[in-house]
Amino acid sequence: MSQATLNVDLDAVVANWKFLKNLHNGKQTSAVVKADSYGLGAIQVTKALIKAGCERFFVATLSEALDLRAKLPTIKIYVFQGALKDEEAEYIHHHIHPVINTIQALKTWLKIQHENPTALEAAIHIDSGMNRLGLNFSDLNEPNLQAIKSLRADLLMTHYASASDLDSPQNAAQFDLMQQAEQMLPHLTTCYANSAAHFLPAKYHGDVTRPGCALYGINPLDNAADMMQNVATLTAPILQLRTLDKHETVGYGATETLPAGSKILTAGIGYADGIHRTASHRLYGFIGDYKLPQIGRVTMDMTCYDASNVPEKILQQATYIEILNHQQTVNDLARIYKTIGYEVLTSISQRVKRKYTK
Amino acid sequence: MSQATLNVDLDAVVANWKFLKNLHNGKQTSAVVKADSYGLGAIQVTKALIKAGCERFFVATLSEALDLRAKLPTIKIYVFQGALKDEEAEYIHHHIHPVINTIQALKTWLKIQHENPTALEAAIHIDSGMNRLGLNFSDLNEPNLQAIKSLRADLLMTHYASASDLDSPQNAAQFDLMQQAEQMLPHLTTCYANSAAHFLPAKYHGDVTRPGCALYGINPLDNAADMMQNVATLTAPILQLRTLDKHETVGYGATETLPAGSKILTAGIGYADGIHRTASHRLYGFIGDYKLPQIGRVTMDMTCYDASNVPEKILQQATYIEILNHQQTVNDLARIYKTIGYEVLTSISQRVKRKYTK
Numbered sequence: 018m019s020q021a022t023l024n025v026d027l028d029a030v031v032a033n034w035k036f037l038k039n040l041h042n043g044k045q046t047s048a049v050v051k052a053d054s055y056g057l058g059a060i061q062v063t064k065a066l067i068k069a070g071c072e073r074f075f076v077a078t079l080s081e082a083l084d085l086r087a088k089l090p091t092i093k094i095y096v097f098q099g100a101l102k103d104e105e106a107e108y109i110h111h112h113i114h115p116v117i118n119t120i121q122a123l124k125t126w127l128k129i130q131h132e133n134p135t136a137l138e139a140a141i142h143i144d145s146g147m148n149r150l151g152l153n154f155s156d157l158n159e160p161n162l163q164a165i166k167s168l169r170a171d172l173l174m175t176h177y178a179s180a181s182d183l184d185s186p187q188n189a190a191q192f193d194l195m196q197q198a199e200q201m202l203p204h205l206t207t208c209y210a211n212s213a214a215h216f217l218p219a220k221y222h223g224d225v226t227r228p229g230c231a232l233y234g235i236n237p238l239d240n241a242a243d244m245m246q247n248v249a250t251l252t253a254p255i256l257q258l259r260t261l262d263k264h265e266t267v268g269y270g271a272t273e274t275l276p277a278g279s280k281i282l283t284a285g286i287g288y289a290d291g292i293h294r295t296a297s298h299r300l301y302g303f304i305g306d307y308k309l310p311q312i313g314r315v316t317m318d319m320t321c322y323d324a325s326n327v328p329e330k331i332l333q334q335a336t337y338i339e340i341l342n343h344q345q346t347v348n349d350l351a352r353i354y355k356t357i358g359y360e361v362l363t364s365i366s367q368r369v370k371r372k373y374t375k
Numbered sequence: 376m377s378q379a380t381l382n383v384d385l386d387a388v389v390a391n392w393k394f395l396k397n398l399h400n401g402k403q404t405s406a407v408v409k410a411d412s413y414g415l416g417a418i419q420v421t422k423a424l425i426k427a428g429c430e431r432f433f434v435a436t437l438s439e440a441l442d443l444r445a446k447l448p449t450i451k452i453y454v455f456q457g458a459l460k461d462e463e464a465e466y467i468h469h470h471i472h473p474v475i476n477t478i479q480a481l482k483t484w485l486k487i488q489h490e491n492p493t494a495l496e497a498a499i500h501i502d503s504g505m506n507r508l509g510l511n512f513s514d515l516n517e518p519n520l521q522a523i524k525s526l527r528a529d530l531l532m533t534h535y536a537s538a539s540d541l542d543s544p545q546n547a548a549q550f551d552l553m554q555q556a557e558q559m560l561p562h563l564t565t566c567y568a569n570s571a572a573h574f575l576p577a578k579y580h581g582d583v584t585r586p587g588c589a590l591y592g593i594n595p596l597d598n599a600a601d602m603m604q605n606v607a608t609l610t611a612p613i614l615q616l617r618t619l620d621k622h623e624t625v626g627y628g629a630t631e632t633l634p635a636g637s638k639i640l641t642a643g644i645g646y647a648d649g650i651h652r653t654a655s656h657r658l659y660g661f662i663g664d665y666k667l668p669q670i671g672r673v674t675m676d677m678t679c680y681d682a683s684n685v686p687e688k689i690l691q692q693a694t695y696i697e698i699l700n701h702q703q704t705v706n707d708l709a710r711i712y713k714t715i716g717y718e719v720l721t722s723i724s725q726r727v728k729r730k731y732t733k
Binding site for chain 1 (some may be wrong): 377380409410411413414435436437438439448455456457459460461462475477502504505506507509511513536537539540545579612614615617619623624625626627628629637639641643646647650652653671674675676680694711714715719722723724725726728
């Protein structure tokens with residue numbers, strides 16, 4: 018079938034993981050594969066990283082953990098959200114590690130571990146500055162500390178709020194708070210660095226790092242050249258070529274006018290596939306090295322491109338165009354969409370076929 | 376499991392369909408269920424509309440047609456894209472109607488019908504002003520007209536480019552062109568009106584209408600009060616409640632500061648679920664009639680809300696908040712996202728559980 022396709026280069030994912038592991042001096046590096054590995058396919062990415070030596074995997078929700086567990090019966094899976102009300106039995110049954118974010122969750126999991134010897138170790142998450150999810154630093158007092166110490170736990174986690182800006186004073190402030198937490202909980206393995214924090218001095222990383230975005234080719238830093246390999250290539254089938262008889266408008270609301278003789282290419286990809294509608298008129302499509310300006314509004318299932326600069330012979334032979342590739346990367350699309358690379362990838366919908374290359 | 380959930384009211388879909396059918400004087404009205412019924416679930420929506428008397432269903436791609444066919448073996452399915460290269464055998468085998476958009480596709484389907492008596496009727500799509508997909512009006516000359524006449528075909532289609540603006544002169548211009556096409560092809564059943572065009576004078580509709588967006592609660596008109604019933608309610612589990620000890624920042628990049636005593640609610644829904652990141656700071660969450668301003672940036676899996684105005688007792692009992700409902704409709708979210716309701720719905724990702732009520 019001719020359909021919009023996301024080609025995922027698993028070798029590039031592994032290369033990005035190894036690059037970050039080197040920044041962590043070759044020490045333990047895990048992987049964040051939540052949101053279906055940012056839309057690229059959690060099962061395939063996880064399998065590739067297992068082969069590369071990755072041992073711990075983080076997802077956002079229980080539902081994501083169960084999808085992964087169904088295909089990978091033995092890997093270590095942590096759930097950032099932790100066990101919500103009535104979810105605990107699934108964590109026990111499927112051998113999933115909850116992240117403890119609240120005192121209530123701490124008490125519940127302590128009781129569960131007491132009653133179920135097979136309930137797994139929890140990770141303790143301290144919110145050191147996001148004010149989003151996790152224990153408050155001020156929660157680390159008696160009797161809570163005693164409860165944490167009696168819990169079977171392995172990781173002590175936090176999440177940097179501003180690591181993409183390496184110069185932000187918030188990085189040091191959060192790290193200082195975690196050093197105090199470490200003194201109170203010296204038995205835990207620390208796990209601090211997201212992708213961006215790999216570029217901070219090594220002491221900020223913790224023992225185990227947990228990159229996400231950079232694995233998938235997203236530049237994790239605000240003001241630095243991109244060092245990651247491109248992972249994703251998004252293609253769309255060419256549905257129609259049209260040469261305008263006369264000066265005419267294109268698309269909904271007749272927002273764009275093109276001169277007679279213009280060649281319009283209609284491609285089978287639109288905002289229901291995850292091409293943001295805000296990108297209308299600012300996007301490009303590529304046929305080989307030819308760069309085609311997108312024209313008219315991005316519609317639900319189609320986008321049009323001005324193919325006037327492409328030689329007729331090349332145009333007649335082409336069957337697809339590329340929207341996301343090494344010429345228009347996830348970071349470029351982020352600027353065009355006025356968002357971040359993460360959302361560019363997670364927007365790519367399930368209507369788009371996934372294809373894996375090594 | 377506690378997870379972000381999209382509740383779809385199938386009775387409201389049917390009520391919206393009947394409302395539009397009435398605008399078409401009770402005559403034949405089909406339904407557009409492409410892009411998984413704009414994210415709401417094509418199988419469930421189609422089943423509900425079959426019961427209401429709907430007979431024809433339109434999707435965008437072959438892949439969507441096959442998904443529908445697998446569950447609904449006998450309904451009439453049309454594919455807007457038409458049969459692309461090498462897809463023809465699937466159309467024949469699964470009894471799917473292609474829409475003919477190019478002279479090449481016309482010739483191919485004519486040959487296929489000649490060789491395969493079971494190949495279904497095609498629909499002829501004239502591009503009367505979108506310049507996106509379909510035959511040019513200028514294509515309607517000999518020998519093409521002869522080819523169309525020898526084709527087994529049922530529908531003559533076009534798509535209005537500016538129908539959401541009832542006063543646009545483009546509506547009449549497109550209709551005039553189609554009247555000329557009808558004179559050349561009087562044997563075909565006409566099928567012109569999308570949702571918005573139901574509000575144009577009846578002659579603009581064609582014999583059969585094909586609404587999409589309005590079925591799903593989207594206001595199809597630019598400058599008119601909304602007349603459609605709300606179909607979708609989107610809920611997110613509450614992950615954590617936090618009271619700030621002191622004046623503090625919230626979220627990535629520390630973009631927002633709240634006074635001591637502020638209550639922050641963290642909900643398990645983010646841009647990987649389809650809440651656009653551009654909506655940061657401009658969205659609301661609802662607990663009953665309490666309206667909670669969203670604070671900090673929308674992140675991949677979570678959003679935070681200022682719950683300071685909600686009485687403690689109600690807050691402690693709440694397990695979820697609503698993001699999309701009758702108080703903050705798809706049309707409201709479209710304004711907040713700076714897009715159209717269509718994209719609000721198609722953005723809701725497959726991580727969000729679908730639940731159907733009648």
